[in-house]
Amino acid sequence: MKSRSFLSFVLLVSGVTTLMAQNVSTRTNEFEVDFSDPKKLVSTTIPVINWVTPVAETNYAQENKYKIKVEVESDKPIKSITIYVKEDEAAASRGMTSMKPDAGQELKMVVEKSITLMEGENLLEVVAENTDGQKTISYRKVHVGSTGLADxxxxxxxxxxxxxxxxxxxxxxxxxxxxxxxxxxxxxxxxxxxxxxxxxxxxxxxxxxxxxxxxxxxxxxxxxxxxxxxxxxxxxxxxxxxxxxxxxxxxxxxxxxxxxxxxxxxxxxxxxxxxxxxxxxxxxxxxxxxxxxxxxxxxxxxxxxxxxxxxxxxxxxxxxxxxxxxxxxxxxxxxxxxxxxxxxxxxxxxxxxxxxxxxxxxxxxxxxxxxxxxxxxxxxxxxxxxxxxxxxxxxxxxx
CATH class of the missing domain: 3.40.50.1460 (Rossmann fold)
Incomplete structure (x- = not known):
């Protein structure tokens, strides 16, 4: 389901000399927070990805051409939205496309794309990054081909x-x-x-x-x-x-x-x-x-x-x-x-x-x-x- 709320982190950092990146996972989204600059983390907002199409986490399609639509919202200006197509999360990207917001879209950006997928299982990975370097990653699976659709x-x-x-x-x-x-x-x-x-x-x-x-x-x-x-x-x-x-x-x-x-x-x-x-x-x-x-x-x-x-x-x-x-x-x-x-x-x-x-x-x-x-x-x-x-x-x- 869509969520229009923002996940905010209020972090107090003191006496820390070495900080590593941290991932926070939910069912459909992974949030990547960069701790390397404590000044940015006094109050930061994670971008929110709302899938318009497809909504379901696992999807089936007969055609290789597949349309997706996502809305990204952030309290801090959006730096970029990147879409990767993979076989699975651990595999290398089969292809990618990256977009930057136009004027007036810095806080809310809508992306519609028609993507060519391969037969079998495809993983769509959307990465939204704001100007503070905070990222949200969200996934959808799409099975392509009549064999998968038949069952x-x-x-x-x-x-x-x-x-x-x-x-x-x-x-x-x-x-x-x-x-x-x-x-x-x-x-x-x-x-x-x-x-x-x-x-x-x-x-x-x-x-x-x-x-x-x-x-x-x-x-x-x-x-x-x-x-x-x-x-x-x-x-x-x-x-x-x-x-x-x-x-x-x-x-x-x-x-x-x-x-x-x-x-x-x-x-x-x-x-x-x-x-x-x-x-x-x-x-x-x-x-x-x-x-x-x-x-x-x-x-x-x-x-x-x-x-x-x-x-x-x-x-x-x-x-x-x-x-x-x-x-x-x-x-x-x-x-x-x-x-x-x-x-x-x-x-x-x-x-x-x-x-x-x-x-x-x-x-x-x-x-x-x-x-x-x-x-x-x-x-x-x-x-x-x-x-x-x-x-x-x-x-x-x-x-």
């Missing part, structure tokens, strides 16, 4: 699914299909799409929150996805103006609603899980009250885009933006649990979408998935929440 499984990414299913309650009436629905969906996700799936049956509110904490403490890569599914009872309180997930031990007449898991709390917890791409689906009564601003726009279909690019490139494009999307089996309404052993209406159509395998391209997007569930008698609700970015999506990729 989307080579992408450095993992899909996770966390499924909560409750059909046995201490105080509410038991249900017949949530566990059956959830296990069937879990099997389809594992078998067809290669998801790492965990199904939690008949959980208490404490069990749900502990499991959510576990997933919030995982380490996720930029293209990883997390699918969260709830199946069971839900309720809505008109006075509080809020919906709730009913957990195993929830009280039947709980005026304070402390024994329920509120949508507000759930929304906040899910939004703060450090996975860039999260899709929440809820097959519960009053699930649509998860978000007050409901959106049911299907958006543009994916097929026309896919025809112009390889599968792996399409996937990285779809997962460029942070995703916080939800789909519920209904709005501010009760929904059917279905006939025993026959799946709930929502689960049945959700499974139908998964079993479509995304059509010819083998990639099922959220707009495509929604076309299967929107036919239901009780209208599902599709929207966004939290830090969702415009243009985001969530995908199911056939393995």
């Amino acid at each position: 989307a499984g080579k992408l450095d990414r993992t899909d996770y699914a966390l499924i909560f299913a409750t059909d046995q309650y201490d105080n509410w009436s038991d249900l017949v299909n949530p566990v059956f629905d959830s296990k069937t969906i879990a099997e389809e996700l594992k078998k067809t799409y290669g998801y790492k799936v965990e199904v939690i049956e008949n959980a208490s509110q404490s069990d749900v929150l502990k499991k959510m904490r576990e997933y919030a403490e995982k380490k996720y890569k930029p293209l990883d996805q997390l699918f969260i599914f709830f199946a069971g009872h839900g309720t809505y309180d008109q006075t509080f103006g809020e919906g709730f997930v009913v957990t195993k031990e929830s009280q039947l007449n709980d005026e304070a609603k402390t024994s329920y898991l509120s949508h507000n709390r759930l929304r906040s917890i899910v939004n703060n899980v450090p996975c860039e791409h999260i899709f929440l689906a809820m097959d519960v009564c009053f699930g649509g009250t998860f978000d007050a601003a409901l959106a049911s726009s299907r958006g543009a279909g994916a097929e026309e885009v896919y025809k112009e690019q390889g599968q792996a490139e399409f996937i990285t494009r779809k997962l460029t933006y942070k995703t916080r999307r939800f789909l519920t089996s209904g709005g501010k309404t009760y929904v059917s649990d279905g006939i025993p052993g026959k799946h709930s209406p929502f689960a049945k159509n959700f499974l139908e979408a998964l079993r479509s395998r995304g059509g010819k391209d083998g990639v099922l997007t959220l707009p495509e998935l929604y076309t299967y569930v929107e036919r239901l008698k009780i209208q599902p609700r599709f929207g966004e929440f939290g830090d969702n970015a415009p243009g985001s999506d969530f995908i199911f990729v056939v393995k």
Whole structure:
């Protein structure tokens, strides 16, 4: 993600006779600070590199001609921006180009270049230096060629699914299909799409929150996805103006609603899980009250885009933006649990979408998935929440 903040160092140097250069590393950037002139380091600012294109750290392209665009900002005037093309970080440069800012661009410089890459793996290295001699280095990988594009499984990414299913309650009436629905969906996700799936049956509110904490403490890569599914009872309180997930031990007449898991709390917890791409689906009564601003726009279909690019490139494009999307089996309404052993209406159509395998391209997007569930008698609700970015999506990729 882009960051427009500056990393400032305030260094107090006294009684030092010999100083060496120091590197400070993050996931995508390496900062090189020159300590040879202490006078410059009383207060200095590291240049910030923002990638406009490509955003993802690993990218796939069919053509050798590749366009990049970066923005560089610095509190101190920019001295130069240099672009290197390498096989890897340790290899010698295959080529380079260096640019200096024009008048008026000393503090913010935008660079757009079309670069010729070789077949196979290419490392793009951008080095931004300011007039104090402080450098920022940032990288992007680009795989070129139809062979790499043909196998989307080579992408450095993992899909996770966390499924909560409750059909046995201490105080509410038991249900017949949530566990059956959830296990069937879990099997389809594992078998067809290669998801790492965990199904939690008949959980208490404490069990749900502990499991959510576990997933919030995982380490996720930029293209990883997390699918969260709830199946069971839900309720809505008109006075509080809020919906709730009913957990195993929830009280039947709980005026304070402390024994329920509120949508507000759930929304906040899910939004703060450090996975860039999260899709929440809820097959519960009053699930649509998860978000007050409901959106049911299907958006543009994916097929026309896919025809112009390889599968792996399409996937990285779809997962460029942070995703916080939800789909519920209904709005501010009760929904059917279905006939025993026959799946709930929502689960049945959700499974139908998964079993479509995304059509010819083998990639099922959220707009495509929604076309299967929107036919239901009780209208599902599709929207966004939290830090969702415009243009985001969530995908199911056939393995």
